[in-house]
Amino acid sequence: MIQRIFLYMRILVIIAVFLGIKQVSLAQQKWNLQSIVDYAMTNNLNVKLQNVQARIAGINLKQSKLSQYPNANFSTNTSLNSGNNQDPTTFSRITQTYLAAGLQLQSSADIFNFYSKRNTISANNFEAQAANASTDKIKNDVALSAANAYLQILLGKEQENIALVQIQQTQSQLGITRKQVNAGALPELNASQLEAQLAADSVNYINAKGNTTLNIFSLKALMSLDAAMAFEVDVPPIDKIPIELIANLQPDYVFDIALKNLPQQRVNELRLKAAERRVEAAKGSMYPTLSTFASLGSNYNNKSRSVTGFNQTTTIVPVGTVKVNGTDYTVTSPFTSFSPISSKSGFTNQLSDNFRQAIGLSLNVPIFNGGSLRSNYERSKLNINTIQLQKEQDNQKLKQDIYQAYTSATIALEKFNAGKKAVAINELNLSYATKRFNVGMLGTFDLITTQNNLLRAKLELAQSQFDYVFKMKVLEFYKGMGLKL
Numbered sequence: 001m002i003q004r005i006f007l008y009m010r011i012l013v014i015i016a017v018f019l020g021i022k023q024v025s026l027a028q029q030k031w032n033l034q035s036i037v038d039y040a041m042t043n044n045l046n047v048k049l050q051n052v053q054a055r056i057a058g059i060n061l062k063q064s065k066l067s068q069y070p071n072a073n074f075s076t077n078t079s080l081n082s083g084n085n086q087d088p089t090t091f092s093r094i095t096q097t098y099l100a101a102g103l104q105l106q107s108s109a110d111i112f113n114f115y116s117k118r119n120t121i122s123a124n125n126f127e128a129q130a131a132n133a134s135t136d137k138i139k140n141d142v143a144l145s146a147a148n149a150y151l152q153i154l155l156g157k158e159q160e161n162i163a164l165v166q167i168q169q170t171q172s173q174l175g176i177t178r179k180q181v182n183a184g185a186l187p188e189l190n191a192s193q194l195e196a197q198l199a200a201d202s203v204n205y206i207n208a209k210g211n212t213t214l215n216i217f218s219l220k221a222l223m224s225l226d227a228a229m230a231f232e233v234d235v236p237p238i239d240k241i242p243i244e245l246i247a248n249l250q251p252d253y254v255f256d257i258a259l260k261n262l263p264q265q266r267v268n269e270l271r272l273k274a275a276e277r278r279v280e281a282a283k284g285s286m287y288p289t290l291s292t293f294a295s296l297g298s299n300y301n302n303k304s305r306s307v308t309g310f311n312q313t314t315t316i317v318p319v320g321t322v323k324v325n326g327t328d329y330t331v332t333s334p335f336t337s338f339s340p341i342s343s344k345s346g347f348t349n350q351l352s353d354n355f356r357q358a359i360g361l362s363l364n365v366p367i368f369n370g371g372s373l374r375s376n377y378e379r380s381k382l383n384i385n386t387i388q389l390q391k392e393q394d395n396q397k398l399k400q401d402i403y404q405a406y407t408s409a410t411i412a413l414e415k416f417n418a419g420k421k422a423v424a425i426n427e428l429n430l431s432y433a434t435k436r437f438n439v440g441m442l443g444t445f446d447l448i449t450t451q452n453n454l455l456r457a458k459l460e461l462a463q464s465q466f467d468y469v470f471k472m473k474v475l476e477f478y479k480g481m482g483l484k485l
Helices: 002-028 033-043 045-066 116-182 188-223 251-261 263-284 347-353 372-438 444-478
Strands: 071-081 098-112 289-301 305-324 327-344 356-364
Touching: 033 045, 033 116, 033 188, 045 116, 116 188, 116 263, 116 372, 116 444, 188 444, 251 263, 251 372, 251 444, 263 372, 289 347, 372 444
Parallel strands: none
Antiparallel strands: 071 098, 098 289, 289 356, 305 327
């Protein structure tokens, strides 16, 4: 017993060490988009839940296939009986108390049922395929959400870098201004204004870091990772991310491809086929069903007795008189009687003696059952209409999403190009303003305003660039190109 306890403890320690090594390995690696998407599609809880539903659909399909084969059931019963009962072995009425037992093996099989089972199997087959396609659809949703969260993290880090550069510039300007104030060349107001700007820049930096941390938490949730686990992403240069030409991602072209490849569209097609088979199965259930049945059985009564022999008894009995020479004589004859000798019948003998068999055909004709079969048939037909409308709605939403992504990508590209010009102009303005400020020809407030204009332009440029990249990645995903950076 003690050895077994030690063995269990060793197993638990090994499992704990293995899980600890796995967690350390995950915490030490740098996550890129591909590793994030692969891990999320495997470990996301919604994906796991849908996997369970897909397995249930597979079990339903297996069960419907097995329903084609004959069924077999064995039953047994034991009872203590008293009063006026029927002997289960002789079927005569008895009033004694007895212990009875019965054994029965039954089997039945459908011969013809108007293809109801066959259509049910076909429907379950399509449902199982639809459940697997639903899993793929959820994986796609998780992949897009993970890619968006990853790009938001990259954007947050870019905003951190911009804010940090802004802090460094303000600190440098504050240092120069503080020297001039101490020398009496500038009033204290100039230094105070730059100190206020430095505080504002620090707030921007803290906000950027906070947004990055929150986006990391969101990504961890999608990946089903521990929120407390260390997490570091690989940061590729945003301008090095490969992007398909927008001319190759025209919405009509992308929509035609998406209709054939996206899992949700496959789900709707498969569910529609399943619903059509359900209609045929419901229709078949309203017609007669021909089946065969067979049974084997036997009974036992503990009071039952069987004859094992007979006792023979011979007696002399008078049969009449006869007169001879005037004298009466009695005539006798031997009489033999037989009385049965019985003993308690054993369990095995009774099972053999009472063994019975039956085989036959059964015809079941539905006549009236509260309208349940007809109602099931009507509901199954309406279910087709529901799925057709759902399919049309999903296709409409897909087309709308693709057109919106294309339009958003076009707008983001235009904003990105305009943002690059705005950054270039504001950098030039800041360069001129800094030179004028250094020679005392520009006030601190005007310098800060010019500097903030550049900061705002850089942040907007980063936002539009990442927005453009994500929208393009969405279009590429709809086109079937996957997610890659």
